[in-house]
Structure formats: structure tokens, C-alpha cells
Amino acid sequence: MEPNSAVERPAQEAAQAARFHVSSHQDTISIMKHKFLIATFAVVLATATTFAFAFPVPTACLLIGVAELNRLSDGSLTESELEADQQRQLQLTQDARARIESTFGTAESKPILVFFDQPDGFGPFRLNAYGSTQFIGSRACVMVGPKGQNVDVVAHELMHAEIHYRVGYLKRFMQLPTWFDEGVAMQVDYRPRYLLSPQDAQKTAFVRDLTTYSTFFKGDDEALTRNYASAKHEVATWLSKVGPTSLYSRLQRLRDGQSFAEVIAE
Numbered sequence: 404m405e406p407n408s409a410v411e412r413p414a415q416e417a418a419q420a421a422r423f424h425v426s427s428h429q430d431t432i433s434i435m436k437h438k439f440l441i442a443t444f445a446v447v448l449a450t451a452t453t454f455a456f457a458f459p460v461p462t463a464c465l466l467i468g469v470a471e472l473n474r475l476s477d478g479s480l481t482e483s484e485l486e487a488d489q490q491r492q493l494q495l496t497q498d499a500r501a502r503i504e505s506t507f508g509t510a511e512s513k514p515i516l517v518f519f520d521q522p523d524g525f526g527p528f529r530l531n532a533y534g535s536t537q538f539i540g541s542r543a544c545v546m547v548g549p550k551g552q553n554v555d556v557v558a559h560e561l562m563h564a565e566i567h568y569r570v571g572y573l574k575r576f577m578q579l580p581t582w583f584d585e586g587v588a589m590q591v592d593y594r595p596r597y598l599l600s601p602q603d604a605q606k607t608a609f610v611r612d613l614t615t616y617s618t619f620f621k622g623d624d625e626a627l628t629r630n631y632a633s634a635k636h637e638v639a640t641w642l643s644k645v646g647p648t649s650l651y652s653r654l655q656r657l658r659d660g661q662s663f664a665e666v667i668a669e
């Protein structure tokens with residue numbers, strides 16, 4: 404998850420966006436395809452309302468198969484038709500995966516990676532302009548927006564997908580604290596705004612109380628930046644003691660039933 408997350412728009416607005424999208428297409432097959440998309444989207448929204456308190460519903464990840472996107476040679480999806488964009492995106496993914504490998508070891512997860520062009524998402528899907536990762540069961544979708552097409556954001560989001568792959572959907576959702584998930588993703592995200600001054604680096608322990616999505620992603624831009632930077636610092640300090648190459652085996656132990664406290668014990 405990235406800072407400045409776009410707040411989910413109400414269902415009505417999303418449906419309007421979807422209708423507008425349809426009216427701009429003249430091709431009959433395309434219209435039928437979009438009608439199906441809207442119908443499915445409406446069902447998902449109804450489901451989302453019912454279960455919103457239990458599980459977040461990753462709508463775009465669920466419906467990505469009906470979106471009109473171009474497939475790159477590594478299997479990634481992109482909105483762009485331009486060869487130059489596509490080559491740049493392929494290189495970006497390669498560099499991001501190399502950064503994860505040199506930090507923690509080879510990334511084994513194969514999330515659906517989507518590059519979109521407009522800051523508010525694509526089709527009826529409202530997405531973070533930088534990047535976000537959605538999960539549905541074992542499926543993970545990394546959605547990279549126009550502001551996030553750099554190795555920091557792509558590596559950050561691919562790391563979330565790798566954690567999900569190693570821990571499993573339910574264990575990640577129920578047991579993995581948000582500060583830890585974000586702190587680990589920040590280890591492959593080198594953006595300078597998330598580096599702390601020496602004084603602030605003394606005051607990062609508070610972030611360990613931000614165990615849930617709603618407590619971590621709370622407050623203004625300054626507070627969120629502080630949360631990300633503090634989580635990054637806490638996890639970096641922990642990794643300097645236990646060694647970054649022990650991360651995957653620790654996540655496996657969480658998957659196998661150990662508690663988070665046991666898994667992170669130094």
C-alpha cells in the first residue's frame with residue numbers, strides 16, 4: 404500500500420464511471436464486454452457492502468480478466484500501446500525483482516502486475532496513483548499507477564506480494580501486523596522522504612502498536628510518512644540483528660502456525 408491512498412468512492416460514482424466508459428465505445432462486442440464488467444462489478448459491490456467489515460474486497464484484482472490490457476513478454480499487463488513504455492516497464496519489473504533478490508533472496512511469487520496510465524485508475528477501478536497490491540485468496544495483483552513507475556514503488560509492492568505468497572492470505576490478514584508488512588516492503592523502497600533524522604530515529608517504537616490497517620493508515624500526509632519511515636527503521640534494526648536472509652524462513656514459520664511474536668524473536 405502506498406501513501407495518499409485514494410479513498411474508495413461510493414458505489415454510485417463508480418457505476419457512473421463505468422457507464423461513461425461504455426458510452427465512449429461504439430463497438431458492439433466491446434459494449435457487451437463492458438456490460439458484463441458492470442454487471443459483475445455491481446455484484447461485487449453488493450458483496451463488498453455485506454462483508455466489508457470482515458475482508459477487504461479487491462475488486463480490480465477480481466475482475467482484471469475482463470479489462471482491455473496489453474500483455475508484456477513477462478506476463479505483466481499494461482494500458483500503454485507504446486513500445487517504449489512497454490520496454491521501460493519490463494526493465495522496471497526486472498530491476499525491482501533484482502532488488503528484492505539482493506536483499507532477501509529470490510522472489511518466488513508471480514503476482515498479476517498491471518501498469519495503468521491515468522492517476523485515478525483504469526476502467527471503473529479507482530486506484531492509488533502510485534501503487535497498491537490487492538489480494539484475493541492466493542491471487543495477488545500489483546497495480547502500478549503513472550506516479551509509481553519507478554523501481555522503488557514497484558519493488559515495494561512486489562514485496563507485499565512476496566510476503567502474501569510466503570505467509571498465505573488468511574495468516575497475513577489475521578496475524579501479520581501492518582507495521583511489519585509495510586516495514587519489510589520499505590526495505591526495498593529507497594525514496595529519501597522515508598529516511599528519518601537521527602533524532603526521529605530514536606522515537607520509532609510507537610509504530611509497533613499500529614498493527615491494523617486502520618491504525619497504520621490514519622492521519623494526514625505527514626503522519627503517514629512518519630509511520631512508513633518509522634516502520635522502515637524498526638524493521639531495518641530488527642533485520643540487522645536476525646539477518647535479512649532469515650525473513651523467508653520466518654514467514655514460513657508463521658504460515659506453519661507459529662505466532663508472530665515467536666517468528667520475530669531475535
Ligand SMILES: [Zn+2]
Nearest residue numbers: 404405585588
Ligand atoms: Zn506498502
